Amino acid sequence: MDAGKFFSETYDEARSRFLEAATQAGARIQTYENPLAKGPGGATLCLDTAWFGPADATSVLLNTCGTHGAEGFAGSAAQLAWMTTCGPMDLPRDTAALLVHAVNPFGFAWGLRGTENNVDINRNFLDHSAEHPDNPLYDELHRFLCPKTLDEPAMHRMLAAGARFVELHGQWALEDAMSRGQYTHPDGYHYGGLAPEWSNTIMSQIVASELSQAARVGFIDWHSGPAGDGELIHLCFSNPASAEFARAAHWWGREALDPATVNAMWGSKRPSRRGIMFWGLEAQLASHARFAGAVIEFRSALHKPSPAKAIRASLLERWLRFESGFDAPDTQQYFEEIREDYAPRRKSWHDNVIRNALECYRTTLIGMGEWGRENARAAD
């Protein structure tokens, strides 16, 4: 199979191919336009959904992509491959699939990770009426992680300050403080926002309007980024002692969910996150549906041999948003660098993403079918 054909060059192309394939496969489509932001050239930005299978299915696979904007290139290709290789024909009994294209269309269209407000959607799903979690070490880091220029002396100062921080607190503390989410610096890294983002509000609407009849929701949220070549990393955010964690382990293998495996695949111990979408949707569904699944990463970036390389994509995104603006000279090469991390154009990566994604859809849907049958037997 020529896997490269499923990958799009732009958000607009990915979106029209999603809509066309979904229509051809007989899906019911809904479109939500983002009134708050535009894409390159003033283009309209939309989140689209496609429903396959019975309208009253009690088991639903919810499959999202583009939660982290540019990471949607991989997820969108996976969805397109599933739709056009007879995926919708093979749904188990009483099972539907709800595909969500571009949770964060602004990030997808611009090739960035955050939303129009520089918010990381996967830190935004928490109770904004309560006090936001603090991240005191981030407050220390923010000053030197946000240089005013990208020249060599500035980079050198930043790395030296980072090295001093690591001496004091350790390497993991730096990674954790930077990426767990922070709610104090809107122009900083992994900012979680102080109110629900548009994407968050629309996802909650979709859950309310599309999943009210569901008793079992399986969840795959496609992401990309960590160094590798299309291998999957399963980030299951269910309580490890829960039946839902065991359910996901049954679909994808206990080893795939084991923290040792995940940390090895991730490249270091994972950060302690707050406000991720998985928990937000799980909580919203809790009154009537069981919720099992994972954030699944396609490994994509080249190996990062130095701290400067490891931070580069995030640094450039912040630079483009807050220092240079999107139209300044040189920005094209920076956008391209970021793109290479999340959606490289290597053939091996395309092949591995599509092969692994289709296998993941297959095992998940077999599992969803079993889940429904177990339930039917229990009700007999």
Ligand SMILES: [Zn+2]
């Ligand atoms: Zn991501």
